[in-house]
Amino acid sequence: MTAPTIPANRAPADWIRAVLRVAPAQFPVGHSLRAGLSVGLPFVVGVLLGQTLNGMWVGLATLLLAAGEREGSYRLNFSIIAVSTPIAACGYLLGFAQNLPLPALVLIAAVVAFAAGAIAGLGSAFSVAGMQFLLVAAIALGVPHVDWWTAMGLYFVGGVFYALLLAIEMLVIPRRPQRIVLISLLGALSDLAAARAADLADGGDRTVAARRQATSAYQNAVGRASELAARPSWSTRVWVMDGEVLSAADRVQAFLVAASDAAAVEAARARLSALASEVAATARSHRRDTRPTTPPADSGSTVDLLGRHTDELDRLLHSGGPAKTPHEPLLTMTLSHEVMMAACRLSLCYAIAVAAKLYFPFSHWFWVPLTVCLVMKPDFGSVFSRAVLRVLGTAVGAAIATVVLLAVPKGWAIGLVIGLLSACVPYLMMRSYALQAVAIAPAVILLVDVIQPGDASANFSIQRIGATIMGGAIVLVFGYLIWPHSRRVWISETFATAMNRIADHLQLAASPIPDSPADAARRHDDLVGARRAAYSALSDLQFRLRRALAEPGVGGRTAAAWIPAVSAADRLADLVTAYAGQRHEGAIPADPISGTEMAWEISEAGGAPDRPPAEINSCDPDGPLTGISGELAHLTSLVEPVEADR
Structure with a gap:
């Protein structure tokens, strides 16, 4: 640990x-x-x-x-x-x-x-x-x-x-629970876009906190999407929230984190804010002819991936049709x-x-x-x-x-x-x-x-x-x-899990994209699943941290000491997401050897490596993994091996 x-x-x-x-x-x-x-x-x-x-x-x-x-x-x-x-x-x-x-x-x-x-x-x-x-x-x-x-x-x-x-x-109000979380999700994505645009403009560090809020809003929306379908006739002319919409929103979040074009991010922010306002307006009017106008994408915005995924979210949000979200079981047996x-x-x-x-x-x-x-x-x-x-x-x-x-x-x-x-x-x-x-x-x-x-x-x-x-x-x-x-805060175990999930995401992101469309689709699905698992583990880590901060004595001190390392882990996960976005665009080549080696370093920094050690080579100072390597070095300097939380 x-x-x-x-x-x-x-x-x-x-x-x-x-x-x-x-x-x-x-x-x-x-x-x-x-x-x-x-x-x-x-x-x-x-x-x-x-x-x-x-x-x-x-x-x-x-x-x-x-x-x-x-x-x-x-x-x-x-x-x-x-x-x-x-x-x-x-x-x-x-x-x-x-x-x-x-x-x-x-x-x-x-x-x-x-x-x-x-x-x-x-x-x-x-x-x-x-x-x-x-x-x-x-x-x-x-x-x-x-x-x-x-x-x-x-x-x-x-x-x-x-x-x-x-x-x-x-x-x-048949869909009030979904409307509330959908407004929150779209608003959080808009805030994430604003934070990302500001960081691209002045080199700040607002994206991490905004991405945390967007991840939390996404997870809340996924929970509400298990609602039994209740679709009045006007709903297909207003908005829909189902699994496809949430997947599209998740993709928008990922490409906002990976975005490097401030103009494209600002355009996405405007559209997401308008979509949130539109869904909120349906709380006041359900008439068929009362759909607020969402600003169309700029003529060139669909050329970049962020614009295309924002277009897709808009389209799915107004697609109508039967719900495509499976219901969660009421019995979890854990x-x-x-x-x-x-x-x-x-x-x-x-x-x-x-x-x-x-x-x-x-x-x-x-x-x-x-x-x-x-x-x-x-x-x-x-x-x-x-x-x-x-x-x-x-x-x-x-x-x-x-x-x-x-x-x-x-x-x-x-x-x-x-x-x-x-x-x-x-x-x-x-x-x-x-x-x-x-x-x-x-x-x-x-x-x-x-x-x-x-x-x-x-x-x-x-x-x-x-x-x-x-x-x-x-x-x-x-x-x-x-x-x-009961007095253990369990942060080190949760931190290790989060680091392992980030490592899995990086290793997949660095792997080659197969030539076969079917194999490429499977790799993409695995990559999306790895990113969601990493962010879910980081959310669990934040929850554990907030809970432990309320403990007196050594439990609270332990939690307070973890704050810088947890923040560094969030930044590391976002850098991996940005790297995966660049790989998806084809901007940088695959590097499975360096990716595997650095994934092991990430897992090792968490204290519970789930992969065998590899020969560690120094990172190319000008390579695409440089930013990840630098953040990992900073994170490693914040933690040290211990038996367990004291």
């Missing part, structure tokens, strides 16, 4: 900034309206009909579904509802076990928590289902004197109600070692939290396991920072709930407040984990307040804060500190 030199200290302000980082996000109008209506309306109707408790059970179900909804396709979110609703509803069955001896209760909690953590490896829907099951189970274990069959049935009512609201949005280890940590912490019935002397002890399962979800980022943010956010949320309970009369007015808080959840959970807790905590407190009404209900907020601190402490000690595996 390799790693950079790790500094002895890291400024506390750097870690605090990483933990409290607020991500940019657009306000999800449909999701927020659906969350507010689905949670607040059942509560208000229940109050007006004298069935407040039943309204609360429905609202609790829809609150969990709103928090579990992803900013993805309708197909994904319907699958989440279909999978998570029956699994989560079964959590109420643990209510029948709440009077068992505590050792038996703790054992049952450990088993079900392990199962809930393990099924996270089956896909997004099962990951959400596992979390919701544990949340419901925590309430069922801690709230006495409830008809759990009724609560289970009303959870299904909440699931149907939430699915109905989602279906209404799908009928009104029960990896990491998933199993996370399930073990979750099982231990959840069992200890359920034992709070013995050592937490308050009626709402069940908020301890509830907090644990929220914090411990393995797909939410750093465990340590989640625990810190959960405590901070819940403390603020509990204070909000206390003010509401003291100031707002009991009854339907509380339901309006619950609806408003729930409407904020989708946006806030996109911005920050702490902000998400600020909205969810008071909504849950106000909902559960119905179970034990009266003047003392405001004290539940104090209990919630105490239980949250207790749950956070359990997670930090038994889910983090005692597990060396």
Whole structure:
């Protein structure tokens, strides 16, 4: 393995900034309206009909579904509802076990928590289902004197109600998920073109950051393209998003990175910006005769490859016809070692939290396991920072709930407040984990307040804060500190994978182009696949880096030390892409020997070579691989061999 030199200290302000980082996000109008209506309306109707408790059970179900909804396709979110609703509803069955001896209760909690953590490896829907099951189970274990069959049935009512609201949005705006990511993709490509043109003009280094954004936008679009086809008659006159369109966009990105003609890049930028504006305009008008005019390509722009691929993207975007994108399977079956280890940590912490019935002397002890399962979800980022943010956010949320309970009369007015808080959840959970807790905590407190009404209900907020601190402490000690595996940042392994993928891309790019059209097409497909694999591995590396930066101590210092090397790897990948573009144009000859040798050097710099050593010759100082060689030398100077991340 390799790693950079790790500094002895890291400024506390750097870690605090990483933990409290607020991500940019657009306000999800449909999701927020659906969350507010689905949670607040059942509560208000229940109050007006004298069935407040039943309204609360429905609202609790829809609150969990709103928090579990992803900013993805309708197909994904319907699958989440279909999978998570029956699994989560079964959590109420643990209510029948709440009077068992505590050792038996703790054992049952450990088993079900392990199962809930393990099924996270089956896909997004099962990951959400596992979390919701544990949340419901925590309430069922801690709230006495409830008809759990009724609560289970009303959870299904909440699931149907939430699915109905989602279906209404799908009928009104059938392709909203695709439109959002398509606008983002075209905008990111336009930004990449602007950055590339600026770099060609003044020799700057803006392309790498812009290409990262374009890669992320492309990957998001690929995920949304698995949506079930929903093509109104006007769609063939407006725009289409399918696998062919995304492949064309990917080719445009590659040739933007490889471009050396500033005028051609600027022309591509103008056209991509116009295409993004056109797709955005369809959100406001679906009339057949309302297609904004996209500026045509210059008469000479189709002569160069960038212009031709931009033309192709424009043509495919307006091609119409049936969708050509295969649907992704809902079941992924990736029960990896990491998933199993996370399930073990979750099982231990959840069992200890359920034992709070013995050592937490308050009626709402069940908020301890509830907090644990929220914090411990393995797909939410750093465990340590989640625990810190959960405590901070819940403390603020509990204070909000206390003010509401003291100031707002009991009854339907509380339901309006619950609806408003729930409407904020989708946006806030996109911005920050702490902000998400600020909205969810008071909504849950106000909902559960119905179970034990009266003047003392405001004290539940104090209990919630105490239980949250207790749950956070359990997670930090038994889910983090005692597990060396969980404190490793794993950047060196991910870095090695990315370097190997870059090496594969370079070796293919340097190979001769076969004379046979069929063989040439196969080589081209392999080359495109290698480039996508390299950029995908670099995206995984960036994700791992951001996640590790939120860790305290040596984990955060290790991540901070990797930043220059990761940036150099991005630049190296872009240089390889530029080299592949020159080879595609026939501007430079094949050089399989030098390409193979340098590919091995790249893999060796990653610390995990997957090819046998070759005799290394010095690079021709005037050759086409000079730039790659120079960046590789710079990258190598930033890392050194180590056993593993410390």
